Amino acid sequence: xxxxxxxxIHITVSEGASLELRCNYSYGATPYLFWYVQSPGQGLQLxxxxxxxxxxxxxxxxxxxxxKRSQSSFNLRKPSVHWSDAAEYFCAVEGGNKLxxxxxxxxxxxx
Amino acid sequence: xxGVTQTPKFQVLKTGQSMTLQCAQDMxxxxxxxxxxxxGMGLRLIYYSASEGxxxxxxVPNGYNVSRLNKREFSLRLESAAPSQTxxxxxxxxxxxxxxxxxxxxxxxxxx
Numbered sequence: 204x205x206x207x208x209x210x211x212i213h214i215t216v217s218e219g220a221s222l223e224l225r226c227n228y229s230y231g232a233t234p235y236l237f238w239y240v241q242s243p244g245q246g247l248q249l250x251x252x253x254x255x256x257x258x259x260x261x262x263x264x265x266x267x268x269x270x271k272r273s274q275s276s277f278n279l280r281k282p283s284v285h286w287s288d289a290a291e292y293f294c295a296v297e298g299g300n301k302l303x304x305x306x307x308x309x310x311x312x313x314x
Numbered sequence: 315x316x317g318v319t320q321t322p323k324f325q326v327l328k329t330g331q332s333m334t335l336q337c338a339q340d341m342x343x344x345x346x347x348x349x350x351x352x353x354g355m356g357l358r359l360i361y362y363s364a365s366e367g368x369x370x371x372x373x374v375p376n377g378y379n380v381s382r383l384n385k386r387e388f389s390l391r392l393e394s395a396a397p398s399q400t401x402x403x404x405x406x407x408x409x410x411x412x413x414x415x416x417x418x419x420x421x422x423x424x425x426x
Contacts, residue, residue, distance in 0.1 A: 239414075
């Protein structure tokens with residue numbers, strides 16, 4: 204069965220600094236991978252997705268993620284973080300017609 | 315606006331009470347899902363419906379039942395609520411695995 208690990212429960216970065224959120228997945232076949240963001244009290248919004256092809260994918264709000272099959276990773280990055288990026292971020296892998304989510308990483312942005 | 319609508323947004327139940335969480339989508343999606351979200355555990359799948367007329371168990375189905383009433387609506391029922399079911403419940407729908415899911419805004423349920 205597929206699974207997702209997000210090693211960092213909390214991350215704090217300064218506004219304007221770069222960001223990388225880690226995600227490792229376990230899946231037997233070629234994975235369909237997603238990153239979602241959840242603002243407090245809100246539902247989840249899709250940031251980006253990877254199915255095949257170019258291993259560097261671009262998403263909304265200036266985010267990108269890189270798929271590395273050899274490391275079973277799909278890390279999320281942003282060159283310069285804004286205070287509005289403070290939220291919880293979830294990595295997910297699709298398999299068997301359903302998404303399996305990681306436990307999430309809470310991003311705090313300090314000014 | 316197109317999307318996934320969940321009702322109610324908040325609910326407090328006493329142990330042993332029953333209730334139904336409603337979910338409707340207007341995007342003509344085939345698949346619908348119910349997840350629960352608990353701190354530090356991400357979202358866990360309760361039940362899903364790959365198409366109208368079908369439902370399947372997810373990771374944490376115990377204590378819940380679902381009904382896919384039609385293509386638009388997918389309800390989640392708690393027959394006898396327990397404090398362990400205190401959680402935030404999210405409904406989602408999907409056109410296909412290629413597009414990811416569209417989520418509702420959630421139902422915050424407290425069982426006392």
